[in-house]
Amino acid sequence: MDLNGDAGAKRKRSSITTPAERPVKHLRPESSALTPGDSTPANGTVYDVEDDEDASRLLPVGPAQADSPEWQATIEEVVKSVVSIHFCQTCSFDTELSMSSQATGFVVDAENGYILTNRHVVCPGPFWGYCIFDNHEECDVRPVYRDPVHDFGILKFDPKAIRYMKLRELKLQPDAAKVGSEIRVVGNDAGEKLSILSGVISRLDRNAPEYGDGYSDFNTNYIQAAAAASGGSSGSPAGGRADGAATDYFLPLDRPLRALECIRRGEPVTRGTIQTQWILKPFDECRRLGLTPEWEATVRKAAPTETSMLVNGELLTQFIRLDDILDS
Numbered sequence: 001m002d003l004n005g006d007a008g009a010k011r012k013r014s015s016i017t018t019p020a021e022r023p024v025k026h027l028r029p030e031s032s033a034l035t036p037g038d039s040t041p042a043n044g045t046v047y048d049v050e051d052d053e054d055a056s057r058l059l060p061v062g063p064a065q066a067d068s069p070e071w072q073a074t075i076e077e078v079v080k081s082v083v084s085i086h087f088c089q090t091c092s093f094d095t096e097l098s099m100s101s102q103a104t105g106f107v108v109d110a111e112n113g114y115i116l117t118n119r120h121v122v123c124p125g126p127f128w129g130y131c132i133f134d135n136h137e138e139c140d141v142r143p144v145y146r147d148p149v150h151d152f153g154i155l156k157f158d159p160k161a162i163r164y165m166k167l168r169e170l171k172l173q174p175d176a177a178k179v180g181s182e183i184r185v186v187g188n189d190a191g192e193k194l195s196i197l198s199g200v201i202s203r204l205d206r207n208a209p210e211y212g213d214g215y216s217d218f219n220t221n222y223i224q225a226a227a228a229a230s231g232g233s234s235g236s237p238a239g240g241r242a243d244g245a246a247t248d249y250f251l252p253l254d255r256p257l258r259a260l261e262c263i264r265r266g267e268p269v270t271r272g273t274i275q276t277q278w279i280l281k282p283f284d285e286c287r288r289l290g291l292t293p294e295w296e297a298t299v300r301k302a303a304p305t306e307t308s309m310l311v312n313g314e315l316l317t318q319f320i321r322l323d324d325i326l327d328s
Contacts, residue, residue: 103121112159
């Protein structure tokens with residue numbers, strides 16, 4: 001799928017009736033005039049009078065256009081890497097409540113057994129969970145890494161526990177996401193074992209979505225694509241290889257890729273901080289906030305493909321001393 005998770009119109013079926021219930025057939029002579037709403041051909045063809053008032057609005061629906069052979073081949077390979085995750089956090093801990101739920105993940109390292117999924121799946125407290133592969137094999141998973149800021153986490157399973165299917169992994173390609181690219185979200189949407197939803201990438205510079213109370217990602221941009229995903233798709237890969245994870249806003253994979261490489265090398269996932277929280281603002285809004293034309297020209301020259309600037313959401317005028325915090 002290109003997470004560097006996936007209809008045609010439904011045709012109304014007429015109800016089955018007995019011979020006694022069928023509408024009476026009428027034959028209109030050639031010379032008779034059409035009555036309002038009469039669509040009978042002028043050659044006297046036999047027709048049925050429908051009692052359903054909605055019948056006049058029904059149009060013939062042709063077969064849905066199938067995906068291209070390239071998409072079909074891609075999806076066939078991708079589903080072998082996608083897993084349905086069933087997990088339980090036995091007690092409330094940190095910012096998460098006790099819960100039992102389902103989500104989606106996908107194998108990013110078949111040799112070591114690493115699965116990439118969402119942050120809330122890798123619970124901070126006591127965790128119990130297992131994953132189900134495409135061939136219905138199950139195996140236990142355990143937490144390996146839960147990012148403190150961004151919405152991703154990594155689980156680990158024993159590759160030797162999967163005996164009847166060759167494990168496949170998806171390569172993370174952060175640079176593969178392009179505006180206008182068609183994607184498929186392959187995952188465990190709405191509790192289904194496998195669902196494939198389609199969408200198109202519309203933005204690459206969307207601010208992290210706000211989910212109300214509880215955790216929301218920050219200090220990163222998201223990919224926006226209308227895929228109509230719902231609960232259960234958390235952690236789904238999106239596209240033909242992998243360029244996102246979750247809902248209709250998808251997390252770019254540059255940070256998950258760095259964390260995975262550190263874990264593979266047996267190193268801690270280090271991170272720095274600028275001690276602030278920023279948001280993306282377009283240049284026209286930045287000018288209204290005080291950005292001078294000279295600074296805009298300088299930034300546009302240095303980064304000609306960018307359309308926004310980093311803006312501090314709240315100006316910090318003072319800091320609390322560490323000893324004041326410890327003494328409070």
